[in-house]
Amino acid sequence: MFATSPGMFRWCFTCCGEQLFEMPPCEDGHGEDCLDLACVACGHAIVVGVLVADPGVSLEVRAA
Numbered sequence: 001m002f003a004t005s006p007g008m009f010r011w012c013f014t015c016c017g018e019q020l021f022e023m024p025p026c027e028d029g030h031g032e033d034c035l036d037l038a039c040v041a042c043g044h045a046i047v048v049g050v051l052v053a054d055p056g057v058s059l060e061v062r063a064a
């Protein structure tokens, strides 16, 4: 049985074409929830899921 999609094709700006992206080793503790993808050809990393903005979260400007 195959594991959940080992990679997916995305547009890589560095390669100027579609490349296979895979989840790189996450060092941020995201585990299986990690949304990082890295181009297997050049290593260019992208973050998926950024289009799904949480409407309840707003940028907080911290006063100095």
Ligand SMILES: [Zn+2]
Binding pocket: 026, 027, 028, 029, 030, 031, 034, 035, 036
């Ligand atoms: Zn991560």
Ligand SMILES: [Zn+2]
Binding pocket: 012, 013, 014, 015, 019, 039, 040, 041, 042, 043, 044
């Ligand atoms: Zn690439």
